[in-house]
Amino acid sequence: MDFVKRTFNAPNSTSRRGQNEQLFFDEDGHLQFGPDDPENPMNYAFGRKCYITAVAISLVMNATFSSSAPTGSLQGVSDDLHVSVEAAGLVTTLFLLGYCAGPLFWAPLSEFYGRRWIFYISFTFYLAFGFLCAFTPNFAGLLIGRFLTGTAASAALTNAPGVIADIWGPEKRGNVMILFATATFVGPALGPVVSGFLQLKETWRWTFYVLLWMAGATEIMLVSLPETLPMMVLRDKARRIRKAPGKEGVLAPVEVSDRTLGGIFKVALTRPWRLLFDPISFFVAIYYAIVYTLLYMLFSIYPIVFQQKRGWNTGVGELPLIGTVIGACIGGLALFVYGQVQARKPRARKPVPEDRLPGAMVGGVMFAVTIFWFAWTAEYNSVHWAVPTVAGTFLATSIVLIFIVFINYIMDSYLMYAASAVAANTVLRSACAAASPLFTQYMFDALGVGGAGSLIGGMAVLLMPIPFVFYRYGAVIRARSKFASGEETPRPPTDEEKAANDESPRMSRDRRTELAVGTSD
Numbered sequence: 001m002d003f004v005k006r007t008f009n010a011p012n013s014t015s016r017r018g019q020n021e022q023l024f025f026d027e028d029g030h031l032q033f034g035p036d037d038p039e040n041p042m043n044y045a046f047g048r049k050c051y052i053t054a055v056a057i058s059l060v061m062n063a064t065f066s067s068s069a070p071t072g073s074l075q076g077v078s079d080d081l082h083v084s085v086e087a088a089g090l091v092t093t094l095f096l097l098g099y100c101a102g103p104l105f106w107a108p109l110s111e112f113y114g115r116r117w118i119f120y121i122s123f124t125f126y127l128a129f130g131f132l133c134a135f136t137p138n139f140a141g142l143l144i145g146r147f148l149t150g151t152a153a154s155a156a157l158t159n160a161p162g163v164i165a166d167i168w169g170p171e172k173r174g175n176v177m178i179l180f181a182t183a184t185f186v187g188p189a190l191g192p193v194v195s196g197f198l199q200l201k202e203t204w205r206w207t208f209y210v211l212l213w214m215a216g217a218t219e220i221m222l223v224s225l226p227e228t229l230p231m232m233v234l235r236d237k238a239r240r241i242r243k244a245p246g247k248e249g250v251l252a253p254v255e256v257s258d259r260t261l262g263g264i265f266k267v268a269l270t271r272p273w274r275l276l277f278d279p280i281s282f283f284v285a286i287y288y289a290i291v292y293t294l295l296y297m298l299f300s301i302y303p304i305v306f307q308q309k310r311g312w313n314t315g316v317g318e319l320p321l322i323g324t325v326i327g328a329c330i331g332g333l334a335l336f337v338y339g340q341v342q343a344r345k346p347r348a349r350k351p352v353p354e355d356r357l358p359g360a361m362v363g364g365v366m367f368a369v370t371i372f373w374f375a376w377t378a379e380y381n382s383v384h385w386a387v388p389t390v391a392g393t394f395l396a397t398s399i400v401l402i403f404i405v406f407i408n409y410i411m412d413s414y415l416m417y418a419a420s421a422v423a424a425n426t427v428l429r430s431a432c433a434a435a436s437p438l439f440t441q442y443m444f445d446a447l448g449v450g451g452a453g454s455l456i457g458g459m460a461v462l463l464m465p466i467p468f469v470f471y472r473y474g475a476v477i478r479a480r481s482k483f484a485s486g487e488e489t490p491r492p493p494t495d496e497e498k499a500a501n502d503e504s505p506r507m508s509r510d511r512r513t514e515l516a517v518g519t520s521d
Helices: 014-020 046-081 090-101 103-113 115-135 139-167 170-201 205-222 230-241 261-276 279-308 316-344 358-378 386-463 465-480 495-503 509-516
Strands: none
Touching (some): 046 090, 046 115, 046 139, 046 170, 090 139, 090 279, 090 386, 103 115, 103 261, 103 386, 115 205, 139 170, 170 205, 170 279, 170 316, 170 386, 261 279, 261 386, 279 358, 279 386, 279 465, 316 358, 316 386, 358 386, 358 465, 386 465
16 A cells, blocks of 8 residues: 655644655555654654653652662651551561552553653652651651552653653663663662652651652653653544545544443453462462562661671661662673674574573573672671672672563563563562661561571572573473463564565554553553
8 A cells, every 4th residue: 555754734724734644554444654654653753762761760760769668767647656666677678668658559550551641640649648757747647658658659660661662663662661660679789879858867758758759850850751652642633634625534543442431440450360370480489489588688687787787877887888879880781792792693594582581691690699698797796897798789780680580481481471570570569668667677687697698698599590491491491381472583684574564564463462461451
């Protein structure tokens, strides 16, 4: 079928634009993007893509920073609201439980209404409930506010990967996803550092004032965020075209589909639990749960090691967490370099999902080793503080390696069911991490830093074979699964394939799969 570029010299009126615009339709007669269509999110200018990505990552940073920020000022919450320090830890627990609840309805709503409006609504709720946290007169109000802000903030973690998939092609998306995943670890690590120093001079409420300032600045940026979900962009384009005389019958595919919001919710609330018990999804979820729980335990472990044992104040005692920020960046950089090296190698065969696992294999071994390293050097005050700090740096590196590699492995293995598999993993790991503030202090009081760390390290050793087993037998496991794909990994197209795609701009199966990332399927 013929396709000609849109004319840009037409008058600005909607009707004239619709008359002069030459359209592309699929074989069913529905409106589609054509090659080089400027309204296709994949064809946005590079600068615009970078801006959209920056806004999405800012939303993620708000969510992850907020999740851990109050842990540096729990003593202030305890003193002011007359609860124990352990009870004050519920401000983190309730926020992470909101992480569990939120994706179950934000993802379906995003698929039905588009990404932009869900971002607007959820983040406005986050900002509003942030005021409740900052100005509440009692502990019950603080807990309610934290649960609601966690629920609202989870929309960013659900939708941001989808935005990245909407605007970046396969050849660049992997690097952008590394940036996104690194932000999910940098945010929690910085939160306690900021609140720890605020605790020295101000009340605990200043932690929430800072969160409100961050959210307010991001809300302003959010106003300029366009819709990026392709099917909704096509719908808006069709609505505009229908205003032109003679174009009243133009319809986008989504406008003639029989999907309903109830049907989308049914899938979103049932399929993740069925996928959770599929072998690959199950063992990755267990691994994720342990790793993510330890991540949030660190926000209690570092004060034990550097404040309770060494006598540092709440500000300086949180500074070693900056080492985990550096470690997260090292992990992201290592995966970026590895990806560039692999991309330049000649392909002897088609790639498979298991090709991603060497990073997790290295990360798994490093995870176990660095836990023991951190625990037993932190046990003794005679050991210089820099030694456990460096151990924590490489512990964060291992966590990022495991997280990023396995999230990509899940997406490659489950393809069209990837969003459900990721949702199941997200709910389980958030639920486990939510409990960490409630038992960490008791655990380390009873076992000591070395003993408690060894218990966690022993669990890491038991989990260490998982990426090795999947690397060796993953193809067989996928072949026997009802949900996993036995096909090769989607890869960036060659020049010949790009030329072929220009002749037929229909979305490929891989592209449809990529759009599912971050939404319910």
